[in-house]
Amino acid sequence: MADPSPGTAPEPAAGRGPLAWLNRRRQAHPGAVRALRWTLTALAAVLVLTALLLPNRAGAIRPDRFTRLPMEAILGAALVMVLPRRPRLVVAAVAGTALGAMTVLNLLDIGFTEYLGRPFNLVLDWGLLPDARAYVEDAMGRAAAVGATVGLVALILLLLTVMALATVRLAHLLADHRRAATRGTLIAAVAWVLCSALGLQISGVPVAADRTASALAIQARRVQDTLRDEADFRKVAEVDAFGNTPGSQLVPDLRGKDMIFTFIESYGRSAIEDPIMAPGVDRTLAARTEALAKSGFHARSGWLTSATYGGSSWLGHSTTLSGLWIDNQQRYRTVMASDRMSLTEAFRRTGDWDTVGVMPGVQKAWPEQRFYGLDTVRNAFQLGYQGPKFSWSTMPDQYALEAFQRLEHGRKRAKPLMSEVILTSSHQPWAPIPKMVDWDEIGDGSVFKGIEKAGHRASDIITSEPKSRAEYGKSIQYSVTALTEWLQRYGTDDTVLVFLGDHQPIARVSGENASRDVPVSIVAKDPKVLDKVASWGWSEGLRPAHDAPVWKMSAFRDRFLTAYGSTPHPKRN
Structure with missing residues (x-):
């Protein structure tokens, strides 16, 4: 074979290299x-x-x-x-x-x-x-x-x-x-x-x-x-009908009462009116209304239209207690950074109540404590629970309520107590669901280990619409039962309970195009407390009638303050 001429690179041997192999495959x-x-x-x-x-x-x-x-x-x-x-x-x-x-x-x-x-x-x-x-x-x-x-x-x-x-x-x-x-x-x-x-x-x-x-x-x-809404909402949030009201003129008709504001996770209108979930929930509401009546408690119930749906519970909480429509995260941040008076803060401003929050769903720093006017907050790690988590919920509602009684509500105080309590057992995926146990056996929560282990797995429920709807209904029955049994057990003549849902469950459970309405109830022994809201037209008992009044959730704060004798003194920053 002749040597290549000077300055000429040798040609690669035929058939060598990946490109040559690919070309052969193409040709073949x-x-x-x-x-x-x-x-x-x-x-x-x-x-x-x-x-x-x-x-x-x-x-x-x-x-x-x-x-x-x-x-x-x-x-x-x-x-x-x-x-x-x-x-x-x-x-x-x-x-x-x-x-x-x-x-x-x-x-x-x-x-x-x-x-x-x-x-x-x-x-x-x-x-x-x-x-x-x-x-x-x-x-x-x-x-x-x-x-x-x-x-x-x-x-x-x-x-x-x-x-x-x-x-x-x-x-x-x-x-x-x-x-x-x-x-x-x-x-x-x-x-x-x-x-x-x-x-x-x-x-x-x-x-x-x-x-x-x-x-x-x-x-x-x-x-x-969104950007325009941020600017517009700041202007709205600056106006507060009760912002300059002296403490002595806030809720004078509730002086001496132990006030409890409780949010039940995902407790929506569908739980009461959906044909699959309603029968069980309605039976529970009827039974618990009767049981409360035997203990001297009576209730009035209506509907509020929530600012959120399916999740973002904090938007429902803040809308109810601030009197502002808070339907996105920017509005929430704006309100939390403001000096607007929340409904719970109103009780602290009087100087006549100790204020406490029970937040079993909070597992990190919670700067919102300042806005809600809470002297003390008990988060998931400060309630002494030693039992298992129930999916997202850190502890059963029954345990959270018993811990609230042991740590705060049952303590001797110089002042009555105003409490904000968040119940989480009805949070999706609704598996496993706790069961009621004897209140005297709750202890540190270890008693719930067997119940959690025997319950449904989240993976078995979350992928099935029928199962999700059925288990959601059961979770609402559990939460309502736990709360009302606690009230029967520990409530007094001066206890006033306001409880409501924060939002409807997700569309897979509540149904396509479901309303955003949630039930709200006021429960008390003192007939004067319910007489103050007689003009609202709410239904007797824990179950609001289908045609009971429906208000925007943001209307509740001012209506409540007005009903119980607060005098408006507007504030504009």
Whole structure:
């Protein structure tokens, strides 16, 4: 073999290297290679069209939603065909990544609507994602939470990457077949215009679609509304009808009473009126009304429309006690940082009550204590519980109430007590649910170990709508029973209990398009306490009638203060 001429690099040996191997495979199976290419192209087209047409509500995901003609695909095709190669690749990759991001937002909208009854807020809701992870860990275990987190991050990265690769592949295809692509794009554009002008529909769904463009516009408008709402709400929050009322003129008609404000997690109207859950809950309410009456307690009940749905209980708590409509996290932060008087703070301002909070769901620092005017707060770690967690709930309601009695309510005091108590046993996923035990056997909570172990697993309930609804109803029965038995056991002639739900359960339990109403009850032995609210038109007993008055939750503070003799002295910062 002759030596290569000077200055000439030797050619690589034939058949060596990965590229040479790949070329041999292509040459040996040209049909399979073409089929693979067209399969990948078809998958890219399906992926892009699915993303362009994907609704942001689970109930809207139907086959007819994906048989539409997306305007964005037509405009994108026209754009990439007129661009030179390098700008075309950049535009296609950026558009694909953006489409992937839009798909993530649509999926977040689906999840938030399912659990919170509202779409994802691009400005405010990122902070709720760690809470979602904590909920998964409490309900399903740490391994499931870590796996879900890793899987979600991987899915998002994969979605962004694959969507970008898909749009780049389709852009190459259009450029390589420019003439046919131009004709097809013109035909599609004319068809879209005609379908839009004629209002052509299939099964009630317009054929001409602009789903992604509309979604982007909605997201932009939502961001603008959020920023505008922040400024507007600050002005509203500065006005307080009772902000300058002296302590001596606040709730004078409740002097000497032990006041207890209790929120029952997810206690909504559906528990009382849904045909599956209502029979058991209504029996419990009737039985507990009768039992309380035998002990001298009577009740009046109505409805409040909650500012939240399915979760974010703190929005319901703050709306009830602040007298402001607090339906997002920014409003919540604004109020918590303000000097507005909460209903519980009103009792502290009088100087005639000690104030305490019992918060078994709080497991970290809780600066909200200042806003609620609570001298003492007992969190999950300060109630002495040594039993098992019940999924998300750190302890059974019965134990939390007994600990409240032992640590605060049962103590001898120079002043009456005003308490805010949050009950958590009816928190989703409603498995396992505690059972009532003899009050004298509660001890440190170890008695609940066998009950927790014998109960349903969260994984068995959370994936089944019928089981979730049934177990939710049982959890409400348990919480109401625990609270009212505690009142029978430890209440006195001067005890006044106000209890209500913070929000409805998620749509999978309460039903699509369910109201946001929650029951609210006032229970007391002293007839003068209930006489003060006789004009409200509330129903007798613990079960509000279907046609009982419905107020916005934000109206409760001022109505309550007024009913019990408080004198308005407005404050404007």
